[in-house]
Amino acid sequence: QVQLVESGGGSVQAGGSLRLSCVYSGNTYSRFTMGWFRQAPGKKREAVASKHSEGSTDYADSVQGRFIIPRDNAKNTLYLQMNNLKPEDSGTYFCATAGNLYYPSLLDYEYTYWGQGTQVTVSS
Numbered sequence: 001q002v003q004l005v006e007s008g009g010g011s012v013q014a015g016g017s018l019r020l021s022c023v024y025s026g027n028t029y030s031r032f033t034m035g036w037f038r039q040a041p042g043k044k045r046e047a048v049a050s051k052h053s054e055g056s057t058d059y060a061d062s063v064q065g066r067f068i069i070p071r072d073n074a075k076n077t078l079y080l081q082m083n084n085l086k087p088e089d090s091g092t093y094f095c096a097t098a099g100n101l102y103y104p105s106l107l108d109y110e111y112t113y114w115g116q117g118t119q120v121t122v123s124s
Helices: none
Strands: 003-007 010-013 018-025 032-039 046-052 057-059 077-082 091-099 118-123
Touching: 003 091, 018 032, 018 091, 018 118, 032 077, 046 077
Parallel strands: 010 118
Antiparallel strands: 003 018, 018 077, 032 046, 032 091, 046 057, 091 118
16 A cells, blocks of 8 residues: 655745655555645645656746656655745645656656645745
8 A cells, every 4th residue: 555644734834845755655666756846725736847757857837947746666655846936835745656667757647646745825
C-alpha cells in the first residue's frame, strides 16, 4: 500500500519561501513519477511540478524559475522548494505518485496515489 504524507505548509508573506515535504512508502516500482499539485478554494486542482525517478522534471509555467522539486532517495522524501511566493500560490498542496510512467507528468489523471494535502497561505 502506497502512502504519501505531506508536511511543511504554513503562512508566509509574499516574496518569502517555504519547503514542502512528502514522505512516501510502499512504492514497488523501479521507475515512477511523483508530482505536486495544488487547489485553491473554488478552483480546479492544478499541477505545480513533477519529477521522474530518473531525474527529469517538469514545471507549470506559473512556477517556473521560482519552485524546484528535489528528492532525497535515502529518506524516501520528495520536496517542493517554493521561493518568491505570491498570493496566487495559496492553496492546499498535494503530493502524488504514479508507477509505470517513464516521464514527469503534469496530468493529474495519470497519478494513482495521493496524499492528504498541506495548506499554504501567502499574504500580500
